[in-house]
Amino acid sequence: MATINETPVETHSYVPVEDTLAKKSIVSGWYPCHVTKVEVDRRTVKSHEATIYNLTCTVADEARNTKFESVNIQGNKETFTGEGYIGKKFRSIGVFNFHSPTNGDTYQANPSGNVGYMKMCKAFSIELPKQVVTIDGNATEVFTLPELTKADLLGKPVMTFLAKSKPWTGRDGKERRSFEVKAFRLWEAGVKKAVEEEIPEIPF
Numbered sequence: 345m346a347t348i349n350e351t352p353v354e355t356h357s358y359v360p361v362e363d364t365l366a367k368k369s370i371v372s373g374w375y376p377c378h379v380t381k382v383e384v385d386r387r388t389v390k391s392h393e394a395t396i397y398n399l400t401c402t403v404a405d406e407a408r409n410t411k412f413e414s415v416n417i418q419g420n421k422e423t424f425t426g427e428g429y430i431g432k433k434f435r436s437i438g439v440f441n442f443h444s445p446t447n448g449d450t451y452q453a454n455p456s457g458n459v460g461y462m463k464m465c466k467a468f469s470i471e472l473p474k475q476v477v478t479i480d481g482n483a484t485e486v487f488t489l490p491e492l493t494k495a496d497l498l499g500k501p502v503m504t505f506l507a508k509s510k511p512w513t514g515r516d517g518k519e520r521r522s523f524e525v526k527a528f529r530l531w532e533a534g535v536k537k538a539v540e541e542e543i544p545e546i547p548f
Contacts, residue, residue: 368428370523371414372507375429377401377525378537379502382494393443393451397464399436399497401504401525403429404534434506436525439464441489455486462487467502467528501534 381400386393407426416422441461442454465472472487490496505527511519 368412368414368424368426370429370432370506371412372505372523373412374410374503374505374529375401375426375434376404376406376410376531376534377434377502377504378404378534378539379497379500380433380539382497384494388451389440389442391452392454392457393445393449394454394457395441395443395491397436397439397441397461397492397497399439399525401434401436401502403432403434404501404537405430406534434504434523434525436504436528437509441491458489462489464528465489465492467530468492468497468500469530470496499537499539501531501536503529503531503534505529 378401379399380402383398383400384395385398386395388394389396403426407429410426411423412426413421413423439460440457442457443451444453444455445451462472470490470492472489474485475488476483476485478484504525506523507526508521509524511521513519
């Protein structure tokens with residue numbers, strides 16, 4: 345705490361200039377991030393089998409050089425940089441990798457449901473070789489999709505698109521909408537960051 349001698353002689357009351365600067369609310373747009381947590385879960389989805397990826401993305405230092413736009417309380421558009429966003433964390437919507445059944449599997453294929461997963465792989469510079477397979481008797485060109493692991497994603501740079509989630513109800517019964525990662529794209533200048541995976545606390 346500041347002592348009285350550290351305040352201006354003319355007054356014993358003051359406020360730090362930094363505290364008077366308006367805090368910028370999160371706006372929808374593209375943010376440079378690093379993946380700091382990866383949750384992977386394989387389960388049955390209706391009549392399909394899928395691996396589901398949920399990524400936690402932390403806004404990178406490079407956001408200070410990224411421009412954003414918003415509308416202020418007076419209704420005027422303003423442009424600003426994103427240094428106030430650095431370090432904020434956002435969770436992605438689930439990205440589904442639907443598996444193709446092999447001999448003995450009873451679940452159904454859902455290759456058209458893998459478009460989002462394919463786009464995520466491309467955003468992380470994962471190679472997707474093309475090959476021709478026979479589907480319903482027809483020769484069809486496809487992208488072959490890998491089964492990504494946590495190690496393939498943790499610490500990787502990526503551009504993330506933030507937008508508001510679907511409405512959800514909090515414990516107080518009020519409806520809310522939070523920002524979440526809706527899409528990924530390649531961050532060409534991004535550099536991988538050393539990240540230690542978060543270990544969940546064990547309840548006692």
